[in-house]
Amino acid sequence: MNSILHIDSSILGGYSATRALTADIVAKQQALHPGARIVRRDLVADAALHLSDAHMAVFQGAPVSDPHLGQDLATGGAYLDELFAADIVVIGAPMYNFSIPSQLKGWIDRVAVAGRSFKYGPNGPEGLVTGKKVFIASARGGVYSGQSPLAALDHQESYLLAALGFIGLTDVTIIRAEGLALGDEAKAALAGAKAQIDALAA
Numbered sequence: 001m002n003s004i005l006h007i008d009s010s011i012l013g014g015y016s017a018t019r020a021l022t023a024d025i026v027a028k029q030q031a032l033h034p035g036a037r038i039v040r041r042d043l044v045a046d047a048a049l050h051l052s053d054a055h056m057a058v059f060q061g062a063p064v065s066d067p068h069l070g071q072d073l074a075t076g077g078a079y080l081d082e083l084f085a086a087d088i089v090v091i092g093a094p095m096y097n098f099s100i101p102s103q104l105k106g107w108i109d110r111v112a113v114a115g116r117s118f119k120y121g122p123n124g125p126e127g128l129v130t131g132k133k134v135f136i137a138s139a140r141g142g143v144y145s146g147q148s149p150l151a152a153l154d155h156q157e158s159y160l161l162a163a164l165g166f167i168g169l170t171d172v173t174i175i176r177a178e179g180l181a182l183g184d185e186a187k188a189a190l191a192g193a194k195a196q197i198d199a200l201a202a
């Protein structure tokens with residue numbers, strides 16, 4: 001065990017539920033794996049640009065003429081390198097407008113790269129980022145799990161599981177705090193998520 005990649009994407013700073021949960025997950029993993037190195041990516045403090053026509057042109061072989069674009073391409077490359085180097089990946093993923101924050105979508109746009117993190121073979125797509133454990137800290141105002149009538153509106157956990165699975169990240173544990181906008185349910189939801197973290201084993 002060498003490296004834990006700690007990613008946050010909440011825009012709520014010190015009030016964020018997922019940021020509190022990812023911090024607890026990382027602390028727990030550090031306790032389980034003493035000496036592991038923590039690599040930090042705060043996608044709000046330091047967001048990559050949206051993919052653009054300029055990015056696509058460079059991917060097709062055009063030269064990089066804009067230094068700002070060059071810097072951003074280096075950031076995207078670092079995202080991929082960090083992901084490949086990590087043994088454990090901890091992702092803070094709030095539900096915003098039924099999906100994930102655009103900052104986290106921007107990260108996925110940079111790590112889902114044909115020929116690097118996945119490839120198409122005779123049996124279809126094959127994920128190449130294998131052998132890692134992923135922990136997702138999921139928080140949402142409403143309740144979408146179980147038999148909830150809102151289940152079909154969950155494009156957050158379902159999307160993340162699909163996108164991560166596509167690049168080979170299939171060993172995923174979701175730590176969930178939901179119903180955070182529902183008054184009394186919030187405290188119990190957060191306590192439940194923290195108990196789930198406490199119970200994590202190596």
Ligand SMILES: Cc1cc2nc3c(=O)[nH]c(=O)nc-3n(C[C@H](O)[C@H](O)[C@H](O)COP(=O)(O)O)c2cc1C
Pocket residue numbers: 010011012015016017018019093094095096097098099139140141142143180181
């Ligand atoms: C911009 C924004 C959009 C949100 N959209 C939803 C939503 O579609 N469904 C929902 O249940 N909660 C929604 N919420 C509530 C958040 O999921 C909830 O506050 C959660 O705690 C956010 O995680 P965070 O505190 O780590 O940012 C939204 C919150 C924000 C700030």
